[in-house]
Amino acid sequence: MSEVDTSQHDVEGLSTLLDVGDVGRHQWKPKELAEMASHQWAAPLYLSLGTFSGQAIHLLAKTSPQLPTRLTLGQLLGQPHPPTSLLRLVKQFAKQCRGDANHPLPQELVMLLYYASVVAAERAGEPISQLPPASLRRGLRWLCEQTWVEGEIRTLLEAGRDRLGEQG
Amino acid sequence: MSLETDIAHDAFPETQWSLIGRAKERGDAAGREALTQLLRRYQPALRAHLERGKNIPTERAADLLQGFIADKVIEQNLLEHALQSKGRFRSFLLVTLNHYVASSFRAEFAAKRTPTAGLRALTDQDAELAGNAPDPAEEFTYAWARTVVAEAIERMRAECQRAGRMDLWTLFDSRVVRPAWDGSEPSDYAQLVAELGLATPLQACALLTTAKRMFLRNLRAVTAEYADPDEGPDAEINDLKELVAYRGRRAQLTKRPRNQD
Numbered sequence: 001m002s003e004v005d006t007s008q009h010d011v012e013g014l015s016t017l018l019d020v021g022d023v024g025r026h027q028w029k030p031k032e033l034a035e036m037a038s039h040q041w042a043a044p045l046y047l048s049l050g051t052f053s054g055q056a057i058h059l060l061a062k063t064s065p066q067l068p069t070r071l072t073l074g075q076l077l078g079q080p081h082p083p084t085s086l087l088r089l090v091k092q093f094a095k096q097c098r099g100d101a102n103h104p105l106p107q108e109l110v111m112l113l114y115y116a117s118v119v120a121a122e123r124a125g126e127p128i129s130q131l132p133p134a135s136l137r138r139g140l141r142w143l144c145e146q147t148w149v150e151g152e153i154r155t156l157l158e159a160g161r162d163r164l165g166e167q168g
Numbered sequence: 169m170s171l172e173t174d175i176a177h178d179a180f181p182e183t184q185w186s187l188i189g190r191a192k193e194r195g196d197a198a199g200r201e202a203l204t205q206l207l208r209r210y211q212p213a214l215r216a217h218l219e220r221g222k223n224i225p226t227e228r229a230a231d232l233l234q235g236f237i238a239d240k241v242i243e244q245n246l247l248e249h250a251l252q253s254k255g256r257f258r259s260f261l262l263v264t265l266n267h268y269v270a271s272s273f274r275a276e277f278a279a280k281r282t283p284t285a286g287l288r289a290l291t292d293q294d295a296e297l298a299g300n301a302p303d304p305a306e307e308f309t310y311a312w313a314r315t316v317v318a319e320a321i322e323r324m325r326a327e328c329q330r331a332g333r334m335d336l337w338t339l340f341d342s343r344v345v346r347p348a349w350d351g352s353e354p355s356d357y358a359q360l361v362a363e364l365g366l367a368t369p370l371q372a373c374a375l376l377t378t379a380k381r382m383f384l385r386n387l388r389a390v391t392a393e394y395a396d397p398d399e400g401p402d403a404e405i406n407d408l409k410e411l412v413a414y415r416g417r418r419a420q421l422t423k424r425p426r427n428q429d
Contacts, residue, residue, distance in 0.1 A: 011416040013348035014310075017317045018409045020344070020387070023380035026373060032357040036369040039361060048368040104373030 024102045034148035036109055041074035041153060045086065048073065049093045059085045073113075077120045077156060084126045090117040091128055108146070115139050116153065119160030137164050203247075207237060209319075210258070213311035214265055221307030222269070236268045257394055262308050310415055313408040320387040321345055327382065335364050339372075340379035 028036065040048060045056040046069060060067050063083050067076075073090065076082050094114035097105045118136065121128040129136065140161035143149055149157065190202035211233065218229035240246045246264060328337035342355035355363075357372065366372045391401035391408075 008416065008419050009351055011412060011419060013351070014313060014317060015409065015412050015416060016344070016348040017321075017383075018313065018387075018405060018412060020380050020384050023384060024377050026343075026376055028357065035356070035358045035361075036372075039357075039372075040369050043368045048370065050370055102377075104377040105370055106373070109369060 024104050026104065026106065028106055030146070030148040033106065033108055033146075034150050036106070037112055037148065037150070037153055040109065040113070041077075042072055044070040044072055045076065045090075046070070049089065050096070052089050052093045052096075055089060056086065059083065059089060073116075074152065077116055078152065081124045082120055084121060084124075084128060087117045087121045088128050108148075111139065112143060112149065112153070112157075115143055115160070116156060119156055122160060122163070133164055137161065140164065203241075207241065209315065210261060210312075212315055213258070213308050214261070216311030217262065217265070217305070217308035218269070219307075221305065224269075232269055232272060233265075235272065236265055240264060240268055258308070258312060262305055306411065306415065309408065309411050313412055316390050316408065317387070320383060320390045323386045323390065324383050327386070336375065336379045336382060338364065339375055340383060343376060344380070344383070 045060070046053050049056055057069065060069055060071060062085075067083070076086055076090070090113055094110050094117065097110040098107065098114070115136075118127075118129040118131070119140070131139075140157055143157050144154070144161055190199050214233055214236075215229060218224045218232060219226055222229075224232065324340070325337050328334055339360060342360065344354075346352045347354045360366065361372060364372075364375075366375070387405065388401040391404040395401050395404035
């Protein structure tokens with residue numbers, strides 16, 4: 001058996017604290033990513049899209065029949081024909097998060113939001129992405145391989161991956 | 169501390185050199201308090217240097233340190249010589265302590281009656297060899313790094329308390345400080361969301377970012393108080409980081425399996 005080196009822990013702990021460094025990037029375990037995804041799914045759009053949250057309220061008010069103000073991301077994506085304007089808003093939010101070095105959302109969650117909105121739009125027959133099918137398949141394949149992608153989120157993405165696969 | 173003192177401390181943090189300047193005037197109460205504060209801050213690191221860097225037994229190290237403070241710092245007014253132009257104060261303190269320890273050892277051996285073919289006098293070189301760490305100053309700097317980080321953590325906690333932002337402290341303490349300091353598991357995301365009433369992942373992550381920025385600001389403030397003004401706090405933090413990283417690499421290389429004697 002190897003020696004237990006308590007001083008090594010002290011060194012690593014001190015290194016961590018001296019190297020807070022990239023303050024916007026945080027370490028999350030897979031279980032926590034699953035919890036964050038569920039949290040994002042269950043949060044009202046008017047709260048959960050950062051600087052786009054105000055625009056969500058405006059777009060929700062224009063829907064016909066009008067959708068509830070407290071509509072969540074999960075409820076939006078669960079509809080057979082979700083308003084394209086709102087799906088584009090979710091995609092825009094994800095792109096903004098990806099491009100902002102200071103943005104604190106984990107990149108895995110950002111990717112999930114992007115592809116979920118794209119898949120929901122494609123399922124409704126109103127695509128919102130310019131990405132080539134091969135890129136979409138790659139992204140969806142990666143997400144479906146992640147153990148933290150669970151429940152109805154996984155169902156949505158797997159169905160999208162399978163549809164894209166059928167299209168060749 | 170009163171609110172006014174808190175505000176004054178935050179707005180005009182005491183630089184190490186102004187602290188030293190006040191400590192020089194040891195005739196008055198403020199000067200004595202400044203000197204006490206200064207010594208309290210450096211004592212753990214100096215003690216670590218003697219005990220672990222130079223392998224001096226704990227009791228002997230305590231005696232030497234007390235002697236250094238009484239004879240050199242107070243009696244001989246060492247701080248008069250601690251001029252800013254001579255570089256980092258901690259380096260100055262360390263060199264002076266090393267000279268004091270070597271002198272003490274020399275004086276001890278000189279006072280003993282030795283046989284004709286007996287022990288030779290302990291030279292400066294022998295005093296250095298009494299510590300077998302590759303770099304005796306490493307123990308001092310490592311202990312100093314811990315002191316600096318501990319001070320930054322405490323200041324952040326106090327700032328959060330004053331500002332009514334214990335949500336920031338709770339998050340930072342449970343996700344960063346306790347896992348680093350005592351190896352405990354970080355509080356998980358769902359637990360923190362429930363405890364702090366966080367509405368979205370974005371709010372949770374943004375709060376953690378804010379907390380880290382606050383800690384970094386306090387870390388810079390602590391190091392700015394004693395860093396060489398020409399180099400600034402970031403250079404000092406990088407210096408401490410490199411030393412700690414080097415120690416980590418060395419510890420990995422010298423780790424021996426338990427069953428090898």
